[in-house]
Amino acid sequence: MAMPRILLIVLILNTLILLGSTGLNYYLLTGGASSGALAARAPQAIAEALPATPEYQFFPIEKIIVNLRGNQNREHYFVLDLALQAPLGVDKPRIDQIEPIVRNSVVASLSALSFQELREMPISELQSRLESVLAADLAERKLPQPFASVLVSKLIVQ
Template identity: 45%
Template sequence: MPLSRIILIIVVLNTLVVLACSTVFFIQLNGLKNTANQAPVTAPVEPQGVSSFYPMEKLILNLPDAARERYFVIDLALQVDDGTAHSELKNIEPLIRSMVIASLSALGFTELRGLSIAQVQARLDLALSAEFTGKGLKKPFTSVLVSKLIVQ
């Protein structure tokens, strides 16, 4: 067999192998696209313990300091269960604002500035729980979250 004929057979076989591999690749690629368009066959997951948040914006405290007046601005969010109506919280928001201001105004500037956000949240949650219990009211939220804190 002449050398040119052997080279021709190798080139033809190589071309057939490349075409076969390309065909298999494109068939698998189209199969993946079709399965990606199908919806998954899993049961819908029902969220458990869904909470919502009631925002309370801009509580401003004026804290006296030896050198000058200091300001403490805090935005809160009350975490509430889904069953609690936002209208109920809107009605008692002035009471909650007053409780927060009274609780934080009792601290000095350096003491308040030294608290971490987690400590401020825990302190407010404890103070509000005690105030609501003292007034014989049910606390309409589960926790207090600090969403913004500015100290000047």
């Protein structure tokens, strides 16, 4: 006799939970009391926060492979994908022209580090290091720097 009562109580509780969640979903989907005003203002607020036109463009430099020395005479390698952030108006041929210099600078700079040093380096520090090395290499070659910053878009450690 106790078992049918327990089943009846569980059935009633499940029904109440189902009805409550259905009512809550309906209330939230139809806009609720105050969320309708927020939902109406959200696209306008997003449009005001974004600039009218982008100020930068990005040029990818993919698959820069750096071999590193590790402990116990073991070789490691890093694969980097970079993106050069340049102001609007910089032509792609101008970036293509300096791509070999970018690749050379990155490989020369990072291959001097040990595996552990590079692995423990934060991405922000790696980006700033690459920016300064690239700026120095371009200045040494008396070439203008057509980009504003260097972004690491992919980093694979093996």
